[in-house]
Amino acid sequence: MKVCVKLFGTLPAYYPGCYPDMGLDVEIxxxxxxxxxxxxxxxxxxxxxxxxxxxxxxxxxxxxxEGAEVKLFQPLNGG
Amino acid sequence: MSFLRVNMTTETVQWEDIPEEYSLLGGRALTSIMINNEMSATVAPLGVENKLIFAPGYFTGTPLINTGRLSVGAKSPLTGGIKESNVGGTVAYSLARLGIKAVIIEGKAVGDKYFLLNIEAKNTASLVSADNLKGMRTYALAKKLHEEYGEKKSITCIGPAGDFQLHSASIQSTDLDGRPCRAAGRGGLGAVMGAKGLKAIIVDRQGKIPSEITDAVGFQKAARAYAKDVQNDEFSGQVLPEFGTAVLVEPINAAGAFPTNNARFGQFKGIGKISGETMARVIKERGGKTQHKGCSQCIIDCSNEFVTEKGEYVTSSLEYETIWAMGGMIGNDNLDAIARLDFLCDDIGIDTMNTGAALAVAFDAGYREFGDADAAISLVEEVAAGTEMGRLIGNGPNAVGKHFNHSRVPTVKGQGMAAYDPRAIQGMAVTYATTAMGADHTAGWVVDKNLEAFGGTVDAMEATGQVEISRNAQIHMAAVDSAGICDFAQSGLATEAGINNVFTMMAAKSGQVFGREEWTELGRRVIKAELEFNRKAGFTKDDDRLPPMFYNEPLPPHNVVVKVSDEQMDSTFDFLRNTP
Structure with a gap:
């Protein structure tokens, strides 16, 4: 089944050319x-x-x- | 080192040796413990007896990175309790390098007199008449003072909001580029400065007095290890330089904890337009700076410079809390308007967070529609104009709520909450309610423990475990604020080896044994002094509560209310209240 994975912060660096709002279509x-x-x-x-x-x-x-939009975020600090 | 004590009534300055009881204290420990020791808790915040204390952290001026932090302390006109408001920029480092441990402002200028305090060197400071500067905005003021006194000066000042003694007035301080864009925003301490008759403090940046360190070699070694940890950490080494604190916008919204439309919702539909990722892209496309050094001794560079489509400077630095306060909280998804509002607040000298919450209450009461960015800009301009509505906005959410007879006012002890809804991150409910500061996020930021590790090491929407993590975070943070370590450089002390580096430096500087026990004791001592002051000022357990909206209104999308009971809130610091 397909899901859409969106990467934030510096995570898109793992997929060159990928921007947060684009999302990766992933078969799982x-x-x-x-x-x-x-x-x-x-x-x-x-x-x-x-x-x-x-x-x-x-x-x-x-x-x-199935069909989920999944957002992934890095560890946070600060405030 | 010396104390510089300034009496605004008699227009005199006095240099004092440091009493032994204060010699090992810095930053928040120094401001809070001195205020509790030296001052009656029942004084009028804007009266002659209140003291306004500026203290660099204990480590400020040493070779340790990211320690350019200044604690500003006084009795707050906003909360009626003790306040420590923390700011970066260049002032703390400059004071420390002049051998100044604290500047203590006492008394009140006679009549309508207004002054500058010019600190040129150790043992050389004077009050200079500045009647003509009253009402001046901070950017124009900083420019004028740099022209008159030279570029190599740090300027710490108030704008029109401080001149009007409004309860959300900030104290603005210049960054490395000389812009008054770093704010000791919380608690209305700009009003205290205005009431004293002090428009600005000018501090020479060329001081070279070395920090007193008992074991300089040991200190250097631990400081180098600390800097390496901060540099190697993903968040402080890569994420913050790229996005700044605005990187929090998307994940906090995803967690349903981004207070929207005066905390009626936990998620904002326009989030993609105001996210850190969008901000960074816009800044880059326009030729601004996503990475910018705002503070002395900084190696993180979390600051930025937001520019117009034509590449003209708008503001520095656009931060998470302001993006929330002037964005989601008032239903505004226009990033340019948020940047403009950030600039206006710095220029007028007013806390972005309290002002955003005040606007949100006004919008919620029907005064304007949520999302009306033009109305928000006009209303903030009214603060500087001194209109009746401007004064209400400038006095904060409680003043606005009272005016409109509107009960949805997201404050604790009169201070507007920060950008984490306490219903969706219940650890923040404990921090907001129980810190002596009013609804303050930096007092005990437990967002990580509530949300991380795929959904939190505690359940963000349950009460279980929240008191303990908030208590521990608050005690730890009181020690961090006293050391003068930047919040965002805490990656350097996140591991056992990292915090041991801090203990090593504390021991190396003081010449005394210092370990975890002493660190915890330092934090506890600070909080104990703050709670004691508030108790003497008339605060009771009933003040350690959130407003009813957080207990009664389920927050979409998770539809939760605050579940931390009153008894649990009271258990947070009972052990400190009951010990000698």
């Missing part, structure tokens, strides 16, 4: 979790801290539904 097996999806797009897991699926904050073990 059914019952793929958030953590497995991060693995599939070959971004080091320590580089991803916050994940949102269809606008809602997601946990690592949550399954990614």
């Amino acid at each position: 097996p059914a019952k793929t979790s958030v953590a497995e999806l991060v693995d599939l797009v070959r971004i080091p897991p320590e580089q991803v801290a916050i994940v949102a699926i269809n606008g809602m904050l997601a946990k690592g073990n949550q399954l990614v539904p």
Whole structure:
């Protein structure tokens, strides 16, 4: 099944030419979790801290539904 | 080092040796503990007895990177409690290199007199008449003072909002380019400066007095290791230079915690137009600077220069909190308008966050429509014009709420909250409610622990564990603010080895044993002094509460309310209140 993965911060650097609002169309097996999806797009897991699926904050073990828009964000500091 | 004590009533300056009890303190520890020791908590914030203290951090002036931080302390006219407002730029480093540990402003100028304080060197400072500068905006003022006193001066000043003694007035300080764009924004300390009759402090930037360090070799070694950690960290080394703090816009919105339309929603439809990624792209396309050094001793360069389509300077630096306050909070998705509002607030000398929240309350009450950027710009201009509405906006969200008889006012202790909705990040509910500062995010920023590791090491929308992480963050941050370490250079102390470098430097500078226990004790001592001052000023546990809207109105899209109970809030610092 297909999902759309959007990368923010400096994460697009893993996909040259990719901008945050473009998104990557990714083919994933059914019952793929958030953590497995991060693995599939070959971004080091320590580089991803916050994940949102269809606008809602997601946990690592949550399954990614078909057609989902998945946003990946880096660890944050500051304020 | 010396204290410079300035009496505005008698128009005299006095240089003092540092009493032993203050010799190992700096920054927030010095301002908060001195205020609690030296001053009655019941004084009028804008009266003759309030003291306004400027103190560089303990490490400021040493070779350690990112320590150009100044704590400004006083009793706040906005909250009625103690306040430490923190600012970067060049002033803290300049004071430290002149051997000045703190500048203490006392008394109040007689009649309508107005002054500049010109600090030329150690033991050389004077008050200069400045009656003609009252009402001047900060950019024009900084330009004029640089022309008259020379370029190599740091200017710390107030604008018209401070002159009017409005409760959201900021103290602006110049960056490395001489622009008054760094703000000690929170708590209305610009009003205290205005009430004292002090328009600006001019500090010579060419001081060369070395910092007193007992073990200079040991200090240098730990300082180098610290700098390397900050440089190698992904966030401080790469993300912040590229996007600045604006990188937070998208993830906080994704978490449903981006207060929108006066915190009626947790997500903003126009987020893509005001995100850090969009801001960086716009700045680059227009020939501005996404990476810019704003503060002395900085190696991160999180500042930026936002420019018009023609490449003309608009403002520096456009930050996350302002993008929220002048963006989502008032329903405005126009990045150029946000940048303009940021500039106006710096120029008029007013806190962007409190002003955004004040505008949001006015819009929520029906005074204007959410998203009306032109109205927001006009209203901020009215602050400088001194109209009735301008004064309301300039006095903050509570003043606006009272005027419109509108109850949806997102403040604690009178101070507008920051850009993290406490319903979607419940750890921030604890920080907003329990810090002595009023709804303040830097007092205990627990966003990371609430959201990271794929959804947080604690559940962001539950109360469990939130008191403990907020308490620990607040104690830690009080120590960081006292050391004078920049919030964004905390990557250098994020690991066990990193924090040990800080302990090593504390020990090397002071010549005393310093470890985790002393670090925690420092933070606890600061918070204890602040809570004690507020208690003497009349604050009770009932003041450690969020406004009803956060308990009663579920926040979309997660539809949650604050679940941290009153008892849990009270347990945050009970142990400090009950110990001698």
